[in-house]
Amino acid sequence: MRARRRFGQNFLHDRSIIRHINSTINASCADHVVEIGPGHGELTTALAASGCQLDLIEIDRDLVSNLQDRFGGNDRVTIHEGDALKFDLPALPRVAGAGPLRIVGNLPYNISTPLLFRLFRHIDIIGDMTFMLQAEVVDRMAADRSTRAYGRLSIMTQYHCEAEKMFEVPPSAFTPQPKVTSAIVRLTPRHRATTAADTKLMETLLARAFSQRRKTVRNALSQYLDEDELSALDIDARARPENLSVDEYVRCVNHVHVRDTAQ
Numbered sequence: 001m002r003a004r005r006r007f008g009q010n011f012l013h014d015r016s017i018i019r020h021i022n023s024t025i026n027a028s029c030a031d032h033v034v035e036i037g038p039g040h041g042e043l044t045t046a047l048a049a050s051g052c053q054l055d056l057i058e059i060d061r062d063l064v065s066n067l068q069d070r071f072g073g074n075d076r077v078t079i080h081e082g083d084a085l086k087f088d089l090p091a092l093p094r095v096a097g098a099g100p101l102r103i104v105g106n107l108p109y110n111i112s113t114p115l116l117f118r119l120f121r122h123i124d125i126i127g128d129m130t131f132m133l134q135a136e137v138v139d140r141m142a143a144d145r146s147t148r149a150y151g152r153l154s155i156m157t158q159y160h161c162e163a164e165k166m167f168e169v170p171p172s173a174f175t176p177q178p179k180v181t182s183a184i185v186r187l188t189p190r191h192r193a194t195t196a197a198d199t200k201l202m203e204t205l206l207a208r209a210f211s212q213r214r215k216t217v218r219n220a221l222s223q224y225l226d227e228d229e230l231s232a233l234d235i236d237a238r239a240r241p242e243n244l245s246v247d248e249y250v251r252c253v254n255h256v257h258v259r260d261t262a263q
Contacts, residue, residue: 011039012106012132014173021184022046024166025104025130032098036084036105036115039063041070047104048077053095057084084115089122100127109134109178113153116141117203120160128188129161135183138165142185150242151213152206158246159196161187196250197257205253209241217241224256 012018021043027033029051038044038056040063047054054077058064064081071077080087089101103126107115112133119129133141141157142165143149157163166184171177196202205224212220218227218237230237233251235244244252 010106010174010176010178012042012169012173013175014169017169017173018042018046020167021130021132024184024186025102027052027102030098031102032095032100033102033104034089034092036103036107038067039106041067043104043106044071044077048074051076052102053098054078055080055092057082057087059083085111085118089119090125101125102127103129104131106132109137109180112137116153117156120156121199123160123189126189128186130166130184130186132169132182132184134178135168135181138163138183138185141187145245146243148242152203152210155206155246155249156203157187159192159199159202159250160189162190163187192250194247194250194254196253198253201257202249202253205256206249209249213241215240217244221252225252229255 025033025047027047027050031050031052032055033047033052034055034057035044035047036057038058044054044056044067048071056067056071056077056079058067058079058081061081064079067079071079084105092101103119112131119126137153140149140151140153142163143151143154145154164186166186169182169184171179171181174182205221208223209217209220216237217230217235217239220241221230225233227237230252233248233255235248235252
């Protein structure tokens, strides 16, 4: 079946890579797994063999028909035709005795960041996530502060999860071959001592900061905080947005939230 450019499709065909991904996920019959973009169902076959409860989310109706032919007779597999960016994850019927959802998938490069942000909003029902993404995106997710790769995606990922780059996947493993190297990342939700009062505010504040990343924090965040407020938060107003830690951004968000709520 020909890949469709508008869906950003690149189908994984390398059997050794598929086995490596499957062993990394290591699903069991006690798991409830959600696979985003199963495509031709190569990884799906391995996941289904584990006996896990498996929900598939696929936007391409031709691929959905193919998946129905292959897995429609398996009462442990449910196929959903739809857009993962609009899918109501909390509405999925939960399996008795299963833990939090395990999310996996080969994410299309063109929707990976908005999809990750959407999943982060449901992090309380997620046990872990294992994704294939553009290697550059994975490097940004796991980047240290004060590096060029560190930005909005790094901070939101690390606020919600521990991000571990597992291994890289060459273009030759796909049909058609992408022009970039991919990588597998494992995301494990983390529990923070101090949480952001408003994660949507955090997203917008970060978008503002990193749209002007060469400016100082004083200038980049002037819409939200003045220099006296930054000083009270023990944040160097002369630093650049990439120099601030995740916890420092959380302090900024919580200060703005409390101040604006009180007004």
